[in-house]
Amino acid sequence: MSTSATTAQAPADLADLRDWIGRSETLHDSIVPYPVVALHATLDHPPPDASPGTALPYLWHWLYFLQTYRHSELGDDGHPTRGGFLPPVPLPRRMWAGSQLQFHQPVRLGDAMQRTSTIADVTVKDGRTGRLVFVKVQHDLRCVGADSPAITEWHDIVYREAKRPDDVDPAPTPAPTGAAWQRDWQPDEPMLFRYSALTFNGHRIHYDRRYVTQVEGYPGLIVHGPLIATLLMDLLRREMPGANVAEFRFRAVRPTFDGAPMRVSGQPSVDGNTVKLWAQDHAGWLTMDAVATLR
Numbered sequence: 001m002s003t004s005a006t007t008a009q010a011p012a013d014l015a016d017l018r019d020w021i022g023r024s025e026t027l028h029d030s031i032v033p034y035p036v037v038a039l040h041a042t043l044d045h046p047p048p049d050a051s052p053g054t055a056l057p058y059l060w061h062w063l064y065f066l067q068t069y070r071h072s073e074l075g076d077d078g079h080p081t082r083g084g085f086l087p088p089v090p091l092p093r094r095m096w097a098g099s100q101l102q103f104h105q106p107v108r109l110g111d112a113m114q115r116t117s118t119i120a121d122v123t124v125k126d127g128r129t130g131r132l133v134f135v136k137v138q139h140d141l142r143c144v145g146a147d148s149p150a151i152t153e154w155h156d157i158v159y160r161e162a163k164r165p166d167d168v169d170p171a172p173t174p175a176p177t178g179a180a181w182q183r184d185w186q187p188d189e190p191m192l193f194r195y196s197a198l199t200f201n202g203h204r205i206h207y208d209r210r211y212v213t214q215v216e217g218y219p220g221l222i223v224h225g226p227l228i229a230t231l232l233m234d235l236l237r238r239e240m241p242g243a244n245v246a247e248f249r250f251r252a253v254r255p256t257f258d259g260a261p262m263r264v265s266g267q268p269s270v271d272g273n274t275v276k277l278w279a280q281d282h283a284g285w286l287t288m289d290a291v292a293t294l295r
Contacts, residue, residue: 017122017133020087024118027065028144031056031111035063035198042194043234052110058233058245061107061141061151062226065115066200077211078202087122089133091159093216094203096225097134098251102152112144120154128170130161163217172254175280175287179265181239185231187223187258195227220257228256228264228288232277235264236292240275243294250290256281 033050039060040048048054069080079094107113121136134156141151193207204211205222212218229250236243256262260282267276272294279288 014090014124014131014133017087017089017124020119020135021122022119023085024116025085026114026116027067028112028114029064029066031064031107031109031113033109036060036109038194038198039063039230042191042198043231050109052108054109055106056108057237058103058248059101059226059230062230063198064113065141068200074202077216078204078208085117085119086137086157087119087135089135089159091131091133092162093160095158095160096252097156097158098225098249099156099229100154100247100249102247103150103245104148104152105150107141107150113141113150114144115139115141127160129164133159135159172283172285175263175278175284176265176267176276179267179278181235181266182263183231183235183238183265184261184263186261187227187256189221189258192221192223192227192258195224199224199226218255218257220259223256223258223262225252225288228252228262228279229290231264232266232279232288232290233292235266236275236277239266240268243275243292245292246295247293248290250277250288252288254281254285254287256287262287 036048036056037050040046067080073080075081077092077094116139118138119135120138121134123134125132125134135158137155137157139151139153139155140149141153142149189207196202196206201224205216205218206212206224207221209221212221232250233245233248236245256279262279262281264279265277269275274294275292277290277292278286281287
């Protein structure tokens with residue numbers, strides 16, 4: 001995998017973060033079989049067809065275009081130190097807040113691909129628990145030499161201040177009821193560790209229990225947002241084999257922690273054009289809300 005990127009110096013204050021809008025980088029990768037085979041094993045699925053030309057399941061492009069930062073370039077949280085392509089936001093907690101994706105054509109095993117990423121927006125807000133910074137990144141994935149993208153994705157990242165002892169979590173939202181489909185999962189340490197390894201994600205909130213509980217103040221290991229989104233799309237693929245998804249969007253509502261079961265659910269619309277998907281924790285609280293639009 002190769003990369004080219006634009007870089008800059010750290011900003012003097014939060015207002016300068018908007019100077020990062022428009023910055024871009026391009027990565028190249030080959031869609032090789034091993035990550036697909038390994039994620040099937042992680043999700044306890046039978047071995048897949050890994051022959052050249054096989055289409056990737058939706059969202060499994062997240063197994064590719066992984067940036068291999070050196071160990072010395074990582075911050076205390078396991079993420080790369082701030083600056084370079086992503087703006088150097090001086091807030092300690094970072095989460096994948098959601099994504100909006102358009103699927104134009106399949107990505108297939110054996111394809112030589114490139115991904116161009118651009119900082120689309122940076123927004124600073126004051127929330128109930130302190131300062132928030134939202135960074136929106138647009139990713140365009142295409143076969144090398146192709147005129148049009150195979151996937152267009154907008155990735156929402158939120159940075160938050162450190163948790164304070166007097167912080168009160170927002171009131172949870174009950175998950176919808178009456179789903180047409182549902183499946184229970186038990187996220188545990190091996191699953192979270194293997195997904196972190198497959199996505200080369202060093203963020204310690206997903207595998208370092210001491211760090212996530214004592215430093216960031218969470219009650220347990222946090223299940224990756226993209227893993228939950230993948231489980232939602234896996235449910236759709238299981239219940240509607242061959243469904244042609246045009247768009248998918250999801251929003252993380254509440255963290256999901258290991259040590260207790262979680263559930264993914266789905267409900268097709270009456271006209272069959274969309275499928276509402278959601279995830280909930282063991283207490284029945286909504287943790288992720290999503291919609292898939294079908295062709």
